[in-house]
Amino acid sequence: MERGVGLLSGGLDSGVAAALFRAVPGQELAACLFCDYGQRAARREAAAATALAARWAVPLRILALPWLGDLARRAGSALLPGTAALPRGTADRPGDAASAAAVWVPARNAVLVAAAAALAETLGAGWVVAGFNREEAATFPDNSAAFVAAAGRFLSLGTQNGVRVQSPTLDLDKRAIVATARRLGFGPEDFWSCYAGGPAPCGVCESCLRSRWDR
Numbered sequence: 001m002e003r004g005v006g007l008l009s010g011g012l013d014s015g016v017a018a019a020l021f022r023a024v025p026g027q028e029l030a031a032c033l034f035c036d037y038g039q040r041a042a043r044r045e046a047a048a049a050t051a052l053a054a055r056w057a058v059p060l061r062i063l064a065l066p067w068l069g070d071l072a073r074r075a076g077s078a079l080l081p082g083t084a085a086l087p088r089g090t091a092d093r094p095g096d097a098a099s100a101a102a103v104w105v106p107a108r109n110a111v112l113v114a115a116a117a118a119l120a121e122t123l124g125a126g127w128v129v130a131g132f133n134r135e136e137a138a139t140f141p142d143n144s145a146a147f148v149a150a151a152g153r154f155l156s157l158g159t160q161n162g163v164r165v166q167s168p169t170l171d172l173d174k175r176a177i178v179a180t181a182r183r184l185g186f187g188p189e190d191f192w193s194c195y196a197g198g199p200a201p202c203g204v205c206e207s208c209l210r211s212r213w214d215r
Contacts, residue, residue: 004127004166005120006032007112008052008060010045011193012211013131013169015052016181020168021129022056023184029058030125033116036062037105038069039079040086041197048192063115072105079103079195086195088204095206100139103195103206109142110151117155117163128155128165135173135210145170174210188213 006018006029022029034049036042046062053060073080078087087099109130116128130148137144152164169177181190193211194201201208 002027002127003030003120003123003125004028004129005030005116005123005125006053006058007116007128007130008032008034008049009131010034010041010048010052010191011131011207012174012181012191013133013136013177013193015048015131015186015191016177016184017131017167017169018052018056018129019184019186020180021127021166029056029129030123031059031061031119032056033112033119034060034062035065035068035112035115037065037072037108038081039072039105039197040081041192041194044192044194044197048190052190061119065111065115068105068108068111072108075104075106077103077105079105086202086205089206089209091209091212094209095139097139099206104140109147113151113165114155114158117159117165120163121159121161124161126161126163128163130165130167131169132167133169133172133174133177174212175215178211178213178215 008014032053034046078084087102089095132143148165148167156162193207195205195207196202
């Protein structure tokens with residue numbers, strides 16, 4: 001049995017990636033990991049991640065990373081409360097290099113993948129399962145195939161059992177990920193993909209616009 005740790009953000013991509021991994025015969029999730037670095041949507045994201053893990057009867061670990069949030073705030077990331085306003089997009093132009101820079105958290109995916117690998121090694125699991133995709137890879141290099149390959153090489157040397165990284169959504173765009181979510185029996189209420197943490201998704205941030213279900 002191939003075992004993995006699902007790195008869950010509570011959002012669409014990571015949830016679908018974890019679901020696709022566990023849908024393959026001979027593969028199972030040993031645990032899921034949610035990381036709270038003080039982001040605006042942490043409470044809503046954690047609730048979605050908790051519900052997903054419960055749906056699969058998989059243990060969820062919640063890891064607090066306040067120091068990462070401190071660094072992100074110092075860097076001016078709009079994902080942290082008390083910083084700049086979140087950039088707004090449109091359906092035709094949900095985001096670009098400028099909006100990606102505005103919400104960048106220093107080394108976030110590198111840190112989160114390494115944390116998940118540490119948990120995977122402890123559990124004897126060989127995979128970190130993450131929800132990267134080719135659409136966001138255009139402006140977020142830590143969503144790219146090159147990042148996944150490099151992270152796998154790094155972690156194979158940094159863990160005793162040679163943990164690697166896989167992303168079942170890596171070659172998909174958001175429209176395809178939404179279609180896959182529908183096929184797997186999910187609805188928009190099963191995820192929290194909004195950068196903000198209000199009572200309902202804002203509908204105008206880059207993540208909301210890319211993760212639309214009305215297409």
